[in-house]
Amino acid sequence: MKKSSTSVQELPGAAVRRPTPPPAWQPRTDPAPLLPDPEPFRVLGTPAAAGADPALLLRLYTELVRGRRYNTQATALTKQGRLAVYPSSTGQEACEVAAALVLEDRDWLFPSYRDTLAAVARGLDPVQALTLLRGDWHTGYDPHEHRVAPLSTPLATQLPHAVGLAHAARLKGDDVVALALVGDGGTSEGDFHEALNFAAVWRAPVVFLVQNNGFAISVPLAKQSAAPSLAHKAVGYGMPGRLVDGNDAIAVHTVLAEAVDRARRGEGPTLVEAVTYRMDAHTNADDATRYREDAEVQAWRAHDPVKLMERELLERGVLDEDGVRKAAEGAEAMAARLRERMNADPELDPMDLFTHVYAEQTTQLAEQAALLRAELEASADPASGDAGSTGGEAAGERR
Numbered sequence: 001m002k003k004s005s006t007s008v009q010e011l012p013g014a015a016v017r018r019p020t021p022p023p024a025w026q027p028r029t030d031p032a033p034l035l036p037d038p039e040p041f042r043v044l045g046t047p048a049a050a051g052a053d054p055a056l057l058l059r060l061y062t063e064l065v066r067g068r069r070y071n072t073q074a075t076a077l078t079k080q081g082r083l084a085v086y087p088s089s090t091g092q093e094a095c096e097v098a099a100a101l102v103l104e105d106r107d108w109l110f111p112s113y114r115d116t117l118a119a120v121a122r123g124l125d126p127v128q129a130l131t132l133l134r135g136d137w138h139t140g141y142d143p144h145e146h147r148v149a150p151l152s153t154p155l156a157t158q159l160p161h162a163v164g165l166a167h168a169a170r171l172k173g174d175d176v177v178a179l180a181l182v183g184d185g186g187t188s189e190g191d192f193h194e195a196l197n198f199a200a201v202w203r204a205p206v207v208f209l210v211q212n213n214g215f216a217i218s219v220p221l222a223k224q225s226a227a228p229s230l231a232h233k234a235v236g237y238g239m240p241g242r243l244v245d246g247n248d249a250i251a252v253h254t255v256l257a258e259a260v261d262r263a264r265r266g267e268g269p270t271l272v273e274a275v276t277y278r279m280d281a282h283t284n285a286d287d288a289t290r291y292r293e294d295a296e297v298q299a300w301r302a303h304d305p306v307k308l309m310e311r312e313l314l315e316r317g318v319l320d321e322d323g324v325r326k327a328a329e330g331a332e333a334m335a336a337r338l339r340e341r342m343n344a345d346p347e348l349d350p351m352d353l354f355t356h357v358y359a360e361q362t363t364q365l366a367e368q369a370a371l372l373r374a375e376l377e378a379s380a381d382p383a384s385g386d387a388g389s390t391g392g393e394a395a396g397e398r399r
């Protein structure tokens with residue numbers, strides 16, 4: 001058989017020489033301390049729970065109960081046509097609440113569309129938090145008021161924003177940490193890569209919390225990532241990866257608090273993966289029975305974040321039946337107020353579609369704005385003979 005290649009040493013007349021060895025190579029960072037633990041960190045149901053601060057436990061519990069009620073109420077509002085869409089975080093309340101409570105007022109939260117609860121637990125008005133999902137008016141709130149960035153619908157785009165803000169704060173000498181939330185599916189986006197890479201290179205004071213709820217709409221995690229865990233992705237960027245039981249509010253709070261402290265000390269970013277489960281469908285527009293088995297949902301029901309916390313607090317005597325009743329009553333009052341306010345028609349000006357978009361409007365948008373203005377004026381004026389134009393009429397009435 002013919003030889004396919006000939007080595008240098010074998011060439012007739014060539015001097016025998018060895019290739020120069022490469023310069024000594026060392027890993028740039030010791031990867032061992034960055035690696036996540038093999039098992040998600042847990043506190044509830046373990047002896048460590050005895051050492052947890054009872055005041056924090058009660059605060060987390062109250063917010064968990066309110067959060068669960070907020071989710072069921074918002075979902076009901078979609079069925080009544082009062083809300084266009086609602087991505088429920090039922091099953092993920094521990095992540096939502098811990099993320100909100102771990103931050104100081106001066107810090108920033110960067111939520112995704114599923115993180116209304118975190119925004120509300122941080123102090124955002126519960127109705128304003130739903131403005132976007134009602135399709136009413138841009139973001140619906142002033143992000144600066146509670147330092148909550150807009151609920152981001154384009155996946156993972158909130159992550160580079162968080163890194164930019166955190167890096168800028170550090171350059172200015174401001175003591176600010178940014179905490180950004182993202183889903184398991186979002187970790188496959190280019191923005192995730194760019195954000196984590198810059199964050200680590202700049203040692204930006206930012207914490208990334210991945211809520212691994214098992215699915216990106218109907219796509220299970222196994223079909224969109226082959227990583228050993230999502231927390232392992234951190235190591236490739238040179239930041240620590242932490243794995244936590246996402247249904248254990250005190251564990252999530254503990255891990256996030258460590259990461260926030262680390263960022264505040266100037267030691268750079270952390271990636272936290274919280275293992276949790278989305279109990280409801282992706283949104284009210286999705287039918288989850290088409291892609292997952294009820295047995296799986298039932299198994300997670302036994303690991304319900306609200307019930308886990310309630311059981312622990314009752315067993316430890318931090319909470320009694322009266323406290324459980326009061327938390328439920330408080331949540332019910334919040335839901336009633338939410339219903340009442342969401343049932344009122346908002347005062348909207350359709351022309352606002354064009355404001356706050358560009359500092360200088362483009363020619364195309366200016367033309368579209370002029371068209372809409374003419375349409376609204378025509379429908380508001382009965383003499384124009386356009387009284388049958390229902391869309392414009394309805395808009396005109398609401399203005």
Ligand SMILES: Cc1ncc(C[n+]2csc(CCOP(=O)(O)OP(=O)(O)O)c2C)c(N)n1
Pocket residue numbers: 114153154155182183184185186187213215216217278282
């Ligand atoms: C850039 C971008 N691509 C696609 C979509 C459509 N989309 C909306 S939600 C979603 C799944 C996201 O899953 P995950 O990140 O796990 O978040 P979860 O909904 O589970 O909270 C997709 C693909 C989008 N919103 N943005």
Ligand SMILES: [Mg+2]
Pocket residue numbers: 183184185211212213214215216217
């Ligand atoms: Mg997901």
